[in-house]
């Protein structure tokens with residue numbers, strides 16, 4: 001029973017009525033709901049950072065939510081979620097902006113809604129509701145109730161939304177639908193969708209999806225399949241739905257240290273710094289030239305790395321971890337943790353089937369003292385990142401699954417940087433018949449410890465690093481970025 005309570009308590013923080021972490025905490029919100037009875041609602045927010053530099057007051061009028069059910073009868077009953085799914089039951093909000101010269105937005109709602117009912121036949125658990133199984137675990141009750149779908153209209157043109165390459169929940173939050181009055185995540189459907197039509201003929205698809213249903217690769221495959229159905233095409237990657245292939249072993253065997261769960265003491269009072277100063281959110285663009293320079297710096301002064309190229313991820317994550325640690329002025333003996341997700345699909349033995357629709361990612365970590373990290377050359381941090389990647393084997397992932405089975409612990413974010421990399425996720429290829437999105441991305445960063453890597457620019461060869469830091473620390477981080 002303790003397990004259940006922990007789980008529900010943790011996730012209540014995502015309840016929109018309890019100042020959810022994703023929407024409200026770091027950014028604050030000037031959102032005004034003129035009506036919250038789950039019927040028609042007008043949301044408004046002032047935008048000052050729009051692309052045209054004018055001050056636009058975005059108003060989004062949401063119609064009454066509807067339920068989109070699978071087009072034909074689908075399997076009913078409880079649907080197993082693995083421990084990799086259970087461990088990560090948080091809401092991820094994303095938007096996809098479409099604008100076609102050839103096609104207006106008149107049919108957008110109808111086309112996207114119909115395609116949703118068709119794709120749900122393949123992805124039937126998404127039409128169900130989260131519940132707790134008799135064993136006390138998060139599971140899906142495949143009720144076929146349907147995805148919550150909202151049609152909305154904005155009072156402006158799409159290019160007045162602002163710079164969505166930087167998450168901005170105050171504005172972008174109007175473009176996704178949050179269930180009103182949910183007391184915990186069990187009361188939030190696994191997926192909600194909103195289509196907002198703009199005055200220019202463009203539209204935005206806003207999605208709220210629970211991470212327990214899919215990881216980045218799974219989410220991308222779902223959204224792309226939905227687009228294929230909308231264009232009358234067969235699915236290139238039908239989902240593989242049986243998650244019991246990632247069941248815990250019986251009896252569980254914990255064979256690794258799993259320091260991802262270690263709670264580190266905040267000796268440097270980082271939390272009070274965050275409380276004292278406003279948190280600034282910035283996006284740093286690493287273009288191919290900057291990545292090349294960083295890769296050279298990342299292998300300098302190292303016998304083991306010298307002459308060995310490192311990857312963009314290794315160089316970037318090492319740089320961000322080290323620069324953030326310096327910026328936050330962590331004490332020399334302060335332990336600091338790096339956490340990041342590794343796609344385990346090809347590393348499981350046997351590897352996960354193509355189209356595996358649940359979470360195939362595992363968090364890996366590295367811990368060291370801040371003094372060592374910041375005083376040693378960048379190549380030291382690169383070495384730690386590389387070791388953390390190497391640590392992820394079939395044995396490590398099965399041990400992580402079993403660890404969660406026994407402890408129900410969640411990874412700790414104290415004195416931690418959590419990097420989540422979306423740079424190779426093909427959300428930009430989603431096409432519902434209006435071409436690829438002109439822009440796509442997250443609505444917000446979920447926690448102050450999270451940094452997001454997103455692809456950007458020409459041929460998507462640049463990487464945008466999004467992060468939030470207390471104002472004084474952000475200046476120091478920026479200086480280090482400019483010195484590359």
Ligand SMILES: COc1cc(/C=C/C(=O)SCCNC(=O)CCNC(=O)[C@H](O)C(C)(C)COP(=O)(O)OP(=O)(O)OC[C@H]2O[C@@H](n3cnc4c(N)ncnc43)[C@H](O)[C@@H]2OP(=O)(O)O)ccc1O
Pocket residue numbers: 092093094207209210211212214215216217219310311312313314341342343344361389420421422424
């Ligand atoms: C719920 O609704 C959602 C959810 C979400 C999003 C959720 C998530 O964020 S889940 C986490 C998503 N992230 C991952 O799954 C990470 C995947 N990446 C890895 O696992 C990587 O292996 C790594 C651990 C990060 C390490 O990466 P790296 O050091 O770069 O090593 P490799 O990947 O092996 O690359 C080395 C080298 O190979 C070439 N290469 C690899 N892949 C590609 C590619 N796709 N295209 C081209 N080239 C490739 C390349 O040369 C690499 O070297 P570079 O120096 O060029 O990088 C969202 C939305 C929702 O609704």
